[in-house]
Amino acid sequence: MTRVWIIPVHDSTRVRDVRVATEEAGAQARLDTHRTAVAALVATELATNLLKHAGGGRLVIDLVDRPGTGARGPAVQLVALDHGPGIRDVTAAMRDGYTTSEASLGAGLGTCLRISSAFDLYSTHRGTVAVARVDRGAGQEETRSAFGAGGINVSLAQAEHSGDAWSCARSGSRMTLMLADGLGHGAKAAHASSAAVDELHRVAHLPPAEILRHMHRALRPTRGAAVAAAQLDTGSGELAFAGVGNIGARLRSAGSWEHLVSHPGIVGAQFPATVPVRRLPWRPGSLLVLHSDGLPSRWVPPDDAGLLAHDPAAIAATILRDASSAASPVRDDTCVAVLSCDRPAGRP
Structure with missing residues (x-):
């Protein structure tokens, strides 16, 4: 968990x-x-x-x-x-x-x-x-491509477990970023989102809609989760996005931000008959942000080009920090995950 x-x-x-x-x-x-x-x-x-x-x-x-x-x-x-x-x-x-x-x-x-x-x-x-x-080695991370993923996960009220989870898996030319928000809070919500992470690494070779269907079966013993999967084909330069439940997504491309909308439902409980898949070109400088509903719905995307060149985890953490304050604290487990490209991950 x-x-x-x-x-x-x-x-x-x-x-x-x-x-x-x-x-x-x-x-x-x-x-x-x-x-x-x-x-x-x-x-x-x-x-x-x-x-x-x-x-x-x-x-x-x-x-x-x-x-x-x-x-x-x-x-x-x-x-x-x-x-x-x-x-x-x-x-x-x-x-x-x-x-x-x-x-x-x-x-x-x-x-x-x-x-x-x-x-x-x-x-x-x-x-x-x-x-x-x-990590376990003494050297710096070695990136094998120009694509990187990173994220930050915080629990409500500094609880031991977060009901949110994110992960990234690669299969051939496909790189899939996934974010799950287990229903509710605490250990049971964390169990649901962790089950989604485990299933992602078993089925990362499949397209996003099929990934979500497999997760639906895997999450049936749990309380369920909202899940979104964004899959970048590094060969064709196409991003495919599919989501079920209240997961937010924004894509930055050609200098502007665009919302990607998830379909209503609950993975593991109320799965839709059809999962819409949005396909978009992935251009140089593109950047994708996935987030759970702990992030305020009206958060303002960063416009600093200097930030967008940083480690994806630093971008995610900055988005999280700037979307909340002492006057407007987060009211749920909150997870932000970022997929970026054209830079070696892990070095400033």
Whole structure:
């Protein structure tokens, strides 16, 4: 099931909580002692930066697979989000060992970049998003194509399990991004969305409508889920989209955003007789966003070309951060997943 750790970092006592949660995540990802210590060092540095430079923020920790990147098993993903003043000189901040804080470990963001399997940073006057992944190997992620996928998943009220899940699977020239929202909250919702993830990796060779039909059978023992599958054929340059239930989707192509609409129903419970499939060209610079209904329906797509060139997980995290605030917090489990192209994933 989708296990997430969400730690608000507003005082120094939470830095230890971040380290402990990261060590627990490392154990679940079956990292060895050294790689778990690497993840804990990166997480501690990110948490310290939230306190000293942003006036606080939150750290989201979960396990992610990186299909097609050469990653060895699940990685621990660390996402730091804040609404601080941003980093004035990102280039300087990314130098190995650079720090301006006496409370820092002295590792600095540059060291985090060097020792992580993947690291990316996006910073503006609206705040900073930092994404790090640590897997079982000692090197950086190796991308095998110009296409990348990434996401972020947060549970309602910092619960242990999120009822949402996302995953990406590749079969030949087909790359399928899937997002599932299990009905309700908690462990039973997480069981439904996790069943969708498992089924995706069994049937990724099929077209989207058939994938959803197989998921319907697989999810019958569960409470069901809303599910959307977007499949990019990297050979033909065509995107096929199909969704059942309340999953949001927006495609950016040729500089503008377009809604992709899911069909009413529940995968595993009330499956429609016909699943409409939308087919669109995938052009250079195209970008797809899938999200659960925890994201406000009127969220504003990013228009910063600089952001759109970043790691897909950083894009997803920025969308999540900017769509909510203390005055308008998320009211459900929330998952955002991004499919992008024309860039090597995992490096800034």
